[in-house]
Amino acid sequence: MSTSIDRTYQLFTVKDLTELFQVSRSTIYRLRERQGWPHIEMGNEIRFSLAHIAAIHAMNEIVPPKKQARSTKIGTARSRAYSRSYNIRNGLKE
Incomplete structure (x- = not known):
């Protein structure tokens, strides 16, 4: 033992x-x-x-919130284009 x-x-x-x-x-x-x-x-x-x-x-433990895609349905054409490029850059859905 x-x-x-x-x-x-x-x-x-x-x-x-x-x-x-x-x-x-x-x-x-x-x-x-x-x-x-x-x-x-x-x-x-x-x-x-x-x-x-x-x-x-x-x-x-704190889990950071998941990043969400920006809406490309509202705003001016310029802001929609910015949102689209942001989503593509960050690998998010449109």
Whole structure:
């Protein structure tokens, strides 16, 4: 029987998260309360597993909106031509 600790279930402290997310300790505590971050409490100590960190990251990920084609149906002939060329340049449908 092996006496080594299984490192696949490593727990991280609040200090570890401050370094990982590059925010202050108070920000970690505030966001944990406001956003309901998953965590483990051991007495007065708070710990986060890799699964918790992945969930926190997913909760706060911002996906930029998809670029939409400009309308070529309205405006002057000049603005329609500009919109058409913009759409072609950016690989968008007219």
